[in-house]
Amino acid sequence: MPDPIAVLNERFAIAGQLQFCTGENGLPKARIDNAWATAEVYLHGAHITAFQPKSHGPVLWMSPLAQFQPGKAIRGGVPVIWPWFGPHATDRSKPQHGFARSAEWQVAATEALADGRSRLQLVLTDSDATRALWPHAFELSLTVTVGAELVMELTCRNTGDQPFTAGGALHSYFAVGDVTQMAVEGLAGREYIDQLDGNRIKQQAGPVEISQEEDRIYINSADTCVIHDTVLARDIQISKTGSQTTVVWNPWQAKARAMADFADDGYQHMLCIEAANAAEDVVRLAPGESHTLSQMLAVSKTG
Numbered sequence: 106m107p108d109p110i111a112v113l114n115e116r117f118a119i120a121g122q123l124q125f126c127t128g129e130n131g132l133p134k135a136r137i138d139n140a141w142a143t144a145e146v147y148l149h150g151a152h153i154t155a156f157q158p159k160s161h162g163p164v165l166w167m168s169p170l171a172q173f174q175p176g177k178a179i180r181g182g183v184p185v186i187w188p189w190f191g192p193h194a195t196d197r198s199k200p201q202h203g204f205a206r207s208a209e210w211q212v213a214a215t216e217a218l219a220d221g222r223s224r225l226q227l228v229l230t231d232s233d234a235t236r237a238l239w240p241h242a243f244e245l246s247l248t249v250t251v252g253a254e255l256v257m258e259l260t261c262r263n264t265g266d267q268p269f270t271a272g273g274a275l276h277s278y279f280a281v282g283d284v285t286q287m288a289v290e291g292l293a294g295r296e297y298i299d300q301l302d303g304n305r306i307k308q309q310a311g312p313v314e315i316s317q318e319e320d321r322i323y324i325n326s327a328d329t330c331v332i333h334d335t336v337l338a339r340d341i342q343i344s345k346t347g348s349q350t351t352v353v354w355n356p357w358q359a360k361a362r363a364m365a366d367f368a369d370d371g372y373q374h375m376l377c378i379e380a381a382n383a384a385e386d387v388v389r390l391a392p393g394e395s396h397t398l399s400q401m402l403a404v405s406k407t408g
């Protein structure tokens with residue numbers, strides 16, 4: 106049987122920029138190293154596990170205890186949440202945050218752009234396994250463009266003959282020096298659903314600061330957010346399209362301890378800011394229609 110990594114490289118490698126190799130636990134991943142940045146993307150979950158622009162530190166947080174297992178989500182990086190956000194609306198036995206993050210995706214295309222950026226497109230289509238969880242025909246693609254900025258475009262297309270409704274998120278885990286010494290700008294004045302307080306609607310006053318567990322869905326929020334990180338002396342700018350909800354999550358100590366794939370003190374060095382289609386912000390697609398949720402990350406030094 107031909108080596109699957111060799112087959113991927115033969116069809117899709119870009120000399121000097123993008124190669125496929127074996128990642129953790131034998132799972133295949135794309136490794137990108139171009140003039141602008143390095144990045145890694147697992148085919149498992151179409152999961153971006155690293156992004157580091159040249160002359161900056163890692164932008165994404167990865168749990169040192171992350172498990173790389175077929176059928177399981179990887180903790181850290183950017184899990185692709187789809188076709189529902191959070192617990193399934195009516196059946197709690199179905200996987201939290203949908204099935205896309207734990208499915209095996211295919212490589213559809215790679216491209217070297219004229220300005221030195223590299224592009225990788227992964228796809229997932231419906232199968233017996235997905236239809237058992239969600240009875241719809243679809244094509245989901247994640248296009249990742251690696252330059253000084255990281256651009257992720259998650260496009261879902263209804264390939265069936267019935268309309269469907271889907272939620273989702275690019276569930277980005279950001280690396281921060283100390284979560285208690287950073288602030289997130291861009292959500293002031295927005296209302297949010299406090300998932301830790303009976304889903305009460307509250308209003309954000311000023312920047313978001315973290316000093317305890319938080320799990321919030323900001324509504325009517327298409328805004329660009331900026332993480333001002335005083336310890337790492339950098340700003341991370343997070344902009345997006347196709348999303349009216351932004352999720353902010355930090356599990357804090359007790360929840361981190363309770364998760365097998367989360368180091369006990371890991372919560373101090375991460376914050377999730379998620380470009381989402383969550384709560385009422387779900388997408389209704391007629392046959393043939395598509396929707397793109399995109400997120401763009403840019404880093405700048407402040408020190």
Ligand code: BG6
Nearest residue numbers: 201202276300320321352354379
């Ligand atoms: C966030 C949710 O998006 O993801 C939280 O708002 C959830 O409620 C968190 O705890 C992590 O989810 P999971 O399934 O990856 O442990």
